[in-house]
Amino acid sequence: MSHDAPAKPASSKLVIRNIGLLLSGELDRPILDADTVVAVDGVIQTVGKAKDIDTTGATTTIDAKDTALAPGLIDSHVHPVCGDWTPRQNQLGWIDSCLHGGVTTMVSAGEVHTPGRPKDIVGLKAMAIFAQRAFHLFRPGGVRIYAGAPVPEQGMVEDDFKELAAAGVKLLGEVGLGSVKDGTTGRRMVAWARKYGIQSTIHTGGPSIPGSSLIDKDMVLETDADVIGHVNGGHTALPDDQIVELCERSPRALEIVHNGNERAGLLALRTAKELKQLHRVILGTDSPAGSGVQPLGILRMISMLASLGEIPAQVAICLATGNTAKMRSLNCGLIAAGREASFVFLDTAQQSSGKNLLDSIQKGDLPGVGMVVTDGAVSIQRSRNTPPATRVAEVVRA
Numbered sequence: 001m002s003h004d005a006p007a008k009p010a011s012s013k014l015v016i017r018n019i020g021l022l023l024s025g026e027l028d029r030p031i032l033d034a035d036t037v038v039a040v041d042g043v044i045q046t047v048g049k050a051k052d053i054d055t056t057g058a059t060t061t062i063d064a065k066d067t068a069l070a071p072g073l074i075d076s077h078v079h080p081v082c083g084d085w086t087p088r089q090n091q092l093g094w095i096d097s098c099l100h101g102g103v104t105t106m107v108s109a110g111e112v113h114t115p116g117r118p119k120d121i122v123g124l125k126a127m128a129i130f131a132q133r134a135f136h137l138f139r140p141g142g143v144r145i146y147a148g149a150p151v152p153e154q155g156m157v158e159d160d161f162k163e164l165a166a167a168g169v170k171l172l173g174e175v176g177l178g179s180v181k182d183g184t185t186g187r188r189m190v191a192w193a194r195k196y197g198i199q200s201t202i203h204t205g206g207p208s209i210p211g212s213s214l215i216d217k218d219m220v221l222e223t224d225a226d227v228i229g230h231v232n233g234g235h236t237a238l239p240d241d242q243i244v245e246l247c248e249r250s251p252r253a254l255e256i257v258h259n260g261n262e263r264a265g266l267l268a269l270r271t272a273k274e275l276k277q278l279h280r281v282i283l284g285t286d287s288p289a290g291s292g293v294q295p296l297g298i299l300r301m302i303s304m305l306a307s308l309g310e311i312p313a314q315v316a317i318c319l320a321t322g323n324t325a326k327m328r329s330l331n332c333g334l335i336a337a338g339r340e341a342s343f344v345f346l347d348t349a350q351q352s353s354g355k356n357l358l359d360s361i362q363k364g365d366l367p368g369v370g371m372v373v374t375d376g377a378v379s380i381q382r383s384r385n386t387p388p389a390t391r392v393a394e395v396v397r398a
């Protein structure tokens with residue numbers, strides 16, 4: 001663009017006003033003193049006080065009705081296959097159901113449930129490229145799904161990773177779900193992936209389903225994947241001393257999942273907290289899986305970890321938003337200028353004994369979702385899946 005070219009006119013301007021509680025997703029500053037957010041063309045432009053912000057020219061205005069605004073939740077660990085269908089439980093519409101649980105971004109840990117999943121190298125590369133492409137374009141309800149996560153198999157060479165990266169693949173599915181079962185091979189493949197900008201995850205713990213196998217702390221440490229996938233097992237957890245050792249000896253992300261061992265998840269959380277490394281803790285569901293699909297799985301993790309894990313509710317929300325975005329280099333998960341304008345509006349569930357939203361989460365209740373916005377546009381209003389929010393945001397001008 002030349003120096004004096006006219007600025008491209010904004011095609012959309014979203015103004016959210018009367019925010020009662022602004023949950024930033026930022027671990028160091030989880031609550032902001034702000035009541036207004038402006039987003040232009042799906043990107044957050046301004047966060048602050050109404051009196052200081054130009055809210056004119058809005059194409060959509062949302063009155064938050066004094067409810068809380070948080071970044072759209074991120075599910076760090078899903079197993080999509082194709083479209084909004086999972087063969088694991090033969091269920092349609094699972095992604096849309098999760099949107100009603102406040103999730104606006106999902107990260108694939110491998111499209112491993114694909115019927116007839118190819119395990120030969122050409123076939124697995126083709127499937128990964130297809131999944132990356134298809135989910136890039138397919139956004140049910142506005143949910144963004146980062147998919148195309150090939151599970152490494154024996155025989156892959158450096159050129160395979162180079163080729164995958166050149167084709168747009170940015171994720172490696174869970175190391176250990178394929179034929180790579182030793183740390184030496186795992187480490188070599190993760191290093192090639194990293195060299196070409198592909199982020200990696202390792203399966204941690206006992207086998208998930210018949211055919212998979214145990215991955216212990218020695219293999220996790222040696223492989224050194226970017227994300228210690230389900231550090232609390234998926235579902236079978238490692239012994240406590242091994243979980244503590246992973247927290248202490250690895251600098252990588254500690255992913256706690258809904259479909260894991262809850263006691264082990266609390267152990268990982270407490271250990272990370274003692275180590276002053278809460279920024280490494282990220283949340284996923286590990287669904288669809290044998291345990292099913294949990295549309296409220298991320299909200300349930302937030303309430304479980306806040307109520308039983310002795311962390312403030314606003315911090316628990318950071319684990320499912322800003323922490324995951326930072327550990328996975330995603331441009332969402334924070335309410336800050338320049339970030340994707342994807343939000344969830346929350347309020348105390350009706351009849352909760354909590355005296356406000358954060359207190360209700362602290363007491364173990366789930367919040368009610370009143371609205372979800374993806375990329376600056378309203379995706380849903382009152383959730384069909386959460387307990388009803390006491391107050392809900394309203395679109396006052398569309």
Ligand SMILES: [Zn+2]
Nearest residue numbers: 174203208234
């Ligand atoms: Zn796994």
